[in-house]
Amino acid sequence: MRAWWLPRGVLRRFVVDLLAAEMARQRRGTPVPPPSQWHDDARLDADLGADSLELMDMAVALAEALHLHESGIEDYLLARRTVDDWVAIAGEGLARFSERLSFRTSGSTGAPKACPHALATLLQETAHLATLLPGRRRVLCAVPSHHIYGFLFTVLLPHDLGLCAEDVFDLRASSPAWLARGAQDGDLVVAHPGWWRAVAQTVPRLPPGVVGVTSTAPCPDDLADLLVAHGLQRLVQVYGSTETGGLATRSAARRPYVPLPHWRFDGGEAVRTLPDGSEARHPLQDAIVPVGDRAFLVGARHDAAVQVGGINVFPSRVREVLLRHPRVQDAAVRLMRPDEGTRLKAFVVPKPGADAGLLPSLHEWVARELAAPERPKAIRMGPALPLTPAGKPADWDADA
Known part of the structure; x- marks a missing residue:
């Protein structure tokens, strides 16, 4: 199984993203130290301000995400205090067990729900995504790497595109307007509709040869049109959820979605053919309107959720x-x-x-x-x- 956590910088980004998000969730709007303060030798308590209860919840979140209980190493987290310590413990746990990961839902209805995924199924997905995105030379990410969307596109996909860790750049500390001067031919920009809306409002013209990806929320057709009018070569829209991963994609506004090869729909369920040939079923969150044999349009949500900043509320x-x-x-x-x-x-x-x-x-x-x-x-x-x-x-x- 691929050691996705190597080199260390990839795992460090995942761990810091997860810990910062967990701290922000607990503090309910109280500022969280920015990534620039999460130095390797920074103590989570003394330097970053985590109290004992926050440390406990952060340890639980990291152990849950990486299934550290499978390796029996999760108890070391609370005995250590620095960012480097926690990254090292995570790496040791993955070296012992890496077959599954869990990603949390947004928690808009209460406590976030952990959704387990076999690494083999995630690799199955990115292997296909790579065929849709040939010729990419860099990945510019405006999404956190511990969410399933960010993990697929900024942790696993670069390897399938033949890129190395140094070819992945974090845009979250930059204004979307940076793309006008910093993006290059061959870039893949991974973001969500709210971020893309800011791009459309602040970037009059994108450099040629830039491809975008959007997920976490439906992308309005007018926004997709506007981005292409501003020079984006193509905007790939991914339809899916934390529970399922990506189900389908489309590359232009108003076109139907096309399911990934390992997915099909059966009534109100999505059916996945797993790498071992077995099948897994997942209830659909939205009404599906078939178009032809396999393509479809997305109807209304069954649960009446709406999207705010890429989050279901x-x-x-x-x-x-x-x-x-x-x-x-x-x-x-x-x-x-x-x-x-x-x-x-x-x-x-x-x-x-x-x-x-x-x-x-x-x-x-x-x-x-x-x-x-x-x-x-x-x-x-x-x-x-x-x-x-x-x-x-x-x-x-x-x-x-």
Whole structure:
């Protein structure tokens, strides 16, 4: 089995991304030390500020992701304190057992869920992806490597493209506008729709020969068109989930998706042919509209989730949190219209006589109770929820 964690820099990026994300999840919006401060000799407690409970959760997250319990080495994490220590322990664990990894879902409905994947199936996926992306000389990544999308495209795929670790560059500390002067012919840019939207707004013209990949959320057709108009050679859109990995791809807006060779659809399930010839079934999160023999279009989600910054969020859950506020009588939550923004908005009906000072109290409430993508960016108040003349729920202006 391929030792994907070698050279060390690849594993270090994975470990730091995971630990920083876990720290941010626990702190709910409190700033986390930037990557520039995660030096090899930095202590997770004294230098990076992790307390004992945070250290415990970070150790659990790393052990869960790399299945360190399979090698029996996870107990060493809490006995060590530096970034280099944890990277070394992770490497030793992988040297003993590397056949499976787990990736967490976003946790928008509560606690994140761990989704295990055999390394063989991940390699099966990137082997096909490499055939769709020939001629790439560098990988520029704007996504974290511990998420399944980032892991596939920035950890495993470079090897299949014949690239080395030095050919992978992290864009997250740079403005998307950097692409105008820093991108080169042969680059593969791995990002999500929110990041690509910023590119379209700040980069008038991309250098020739740059190919993009987007996933984690549906890419609006107008955005894909705009990026191509700005010089992007091609935007490969990947459809999938943390549970399944990539299911299908398309290379142009409005075209149907084409399943990866090892996937087929059977009713409301996606069926994967595994490397050993057996099959695994996964329930689909979206309605699938067949086009021809194998291609398809994506319909509405079964679970009513919406995408904010590449993260699945559930307006119903956000509404429940607002209703728990002692001064709120009713609430409605929905995604902003395209002309308003890309975040959630809320309409709140205060309890009688409870409207004075409620708005700042609500912002404090959601900052404490919700993760950043879930927090309504605009909250309006009124005596009753907006309704159409027919009595059905109606939209409202976020900036009114």
